[in-house]
Amino acid sequence: MRLLFVEYAFSHQGSAQDIYGYVKAAQALGHEVVLHGPPAATRTFPCSLDVEAVDAVVFILEWGIFLHYGGPLHLVRLLSHVPRERRVVIDCDGNYNAAISVVGDANHADAAASEHRMRVYDSLTDKIYQPTLHPLRPNVGTFFFHAYDPDWEVPLDLGQKDFGMVYVGNVWFRWHPMRGLLKALEPIRERVGRIALVGHGWDRRAWWAAPNVPRDSYYSQPAYLRRLGVEVQPPCPFYEAIPWMSRAAFSPVIYRPLFDRLQLVTCRTFETPAAGTIPVYGQGQSPSFLEAVYGRAARELTLGTKTADATAKIRDVLERPEYYATIVRGLRGHLAAHHSYTVRFQELLRIVQR
Numbered sequence: 642m643r644l645l646f647v648e649y650a651f652s653h654q655g656s657a658q659d660i661y662g663y664v665k666a667a668q669a670l671g672h673e674v675v676l677h678g679p680p681a682a683t684r685t686f687p688c689s690l691d692v693e694a695v696d697a698v699v700f701i702l703e704w705g706i707f708l709h710y711g712g713p714l715h716l717v718r719l720l721s722h723v724p725r726e727r728r729v730v731i732d733c734d735g736n737y738n739a740a741i742s743v744v745g746d747a748n749h750a751d752a753a754a755s756e757h758r759m760r761v762y763d764s765l766t767d768k769i770y771q772p773t774l775h776p777l778r779p780n781v782g783t784f785f786f787h788a789y790d791p792d793w794e795v796p797l798d799l800g801q802k803d804f805g806m807v808y809v810g811n812v813w814f815r816w817h818p819m820r821g822l823l824k825a826l827e828p829i830r831e832r833v834g835r836i837a838l839v840g841h842g843w844d845r846r847a848w849w850a851a852p853n854v855p856r857d858s859y860y861s862q863p864a865y866l867r868r869l870g871v872e873v874q875p876p877c878p879f880y881e882a883i884p885w886m887s888r889a890a891f892s893p894v895i896y897r898p899l900f901d902r903l904q905l906v907t908c909r910t911f912e913t914p915a916a917g918t919i920p921v922y923g924q925g926q927s928p929s930f931l932e933a934v935y936g937r938a939a940r941e942l943t944l945g946t947k948t949a950d951a952t953a954k955i956r957d958v959l960e961r962p963e964y965y966a967t968i969v970r971g972l973r974g975h976l977a978a979h980h981s982y983t984v985r986f987q988e989l990l991r992i993v994q995r
Contacts, residue, residue, distance in 0.1 A: 642990065643694060644707060647719070648701035656701055656733065658879040658908050660686055662732060662790050663989075666982035671992070675855040677719075692718050697727040697993040701786070703734050712721050720765070729992055730764040735903045737769055743898040745857030746814040768992060772906045772932055773884040782994060788985040790978035793992060795887045795917035799962035805834035807889035807918070809882045810909065812842035813849075816861045818923050819891045822893055823869060825944065825951035830869065832959060837872045839885050844873040853867050869937045879908075887917035892957050893944075894922050899923030906934060914972045919958050919965045924951060936975040938968050 643994070644667065647658055660676060664686060667674040676696075678688040693697075698719055720728075735741070736758050740749040762769055768774040770784035774791040806826070808819070819838075826833050841847050844866055847859035865872065877885055894913050895906070901923070913920040920944045923933055931939040942965070944951035958965050 642696045643673045646696040646792045660787045660981040666986040730769045746899040789911040789980045791977045793915035797966040804889040811840040819893040863961040891919040
């Protein structure tokens with residue numbers, strides 16, 4: 642079966658790592674995944690604009706809903722050549738919902754924007770899925786989309802590290818959870834060592850900042866970061882995310898407040914445990930959510946809901962790295978068994994064929 646993925650695939654953001662994983666898994670199983678675009682659009686993924694030669698179309702809808710190439714004309718071609726029952730929408734950002742606002746983070750500007758977005762999705766297919774175990778709407782199914790690749794795994798050599806903490810990701814609605822984490826580091830700042838944030842918008846105005854974009858999507862406090870001695874690095878391509886995290890003693894997994902509310906998983910849910918570091922899970926993530934994704938052992942890696950608890954947990958991670966490395970090895974085994982790209986691709990095929 643030949644699947645066409647439609648998504649804005651940038652090397653330094655979005656689901657580029659996942660698309661690459663699906664391409665490999667499909668090939669290993671005798672299938673094919675191609676990205677919508679001219680053949681020379683990227684060297685990273687196989688691309689095609691030939692919609693007549695595909696068996697199904699998967700719309701991977703994140704912050705953008707429009708096609709990367711050809712705009713409405715190519716959308717018409719897709720819809721005319723691929724039957725409705727062979728189209729799937731993966732709503733990665735929880736946009737197929739009523740307007741929701743959480744600590745400045747929002748999926749829509751207002752109810753009208755929500756209704757418009759849902760009408761667009763409904764016009765594409767009846768098969769709408771979100772990467773959460775708890776969709777809010779009855780006609781939405783669960784499909785995590787993001788997955789784990791054991792080939793990513795870096796040995797958990799937790800000796801001398803370049804950094805105490807590295808976070809890879811843009812500021813995009815994440816200042817509030819990041820500020821909470823950094824506050825927990827203040828009492829142990831010297832013990833932590835160097836801290837790096839790798840991505841857009843942490844120490845300067847983000848490129849997407851505009852009057853029609855929510856302020857919280859690009860808000861940060863560069864003066865606070867300078868005072869705390871936080872180093873900000875430019876964004877890296879997806880294949881450098883795990884090497885970057887592996888340079889640190891620990892790496893936080895933090896989500897947008899909206900994602901915490903909806904319990905959405907992301908690419909970083911599965912990439913971080915593969916890095917040569919100890920993943921710690923942000924204060925917005927419930928232990929039950931972590932257990933459902935990673936298994937029961939993940940509860941030991943949560944930072945809790947109070948700043949003092951987060952400080953104590955990070956101090957313990959720094960003092961007992963081998964203890965936590967054993968937990969991470971268990972997480973890796975669980976993820977390889979239950980959340981590999983092979984498992985995920987087979988699930989996607991079943992969705993397409995329903």
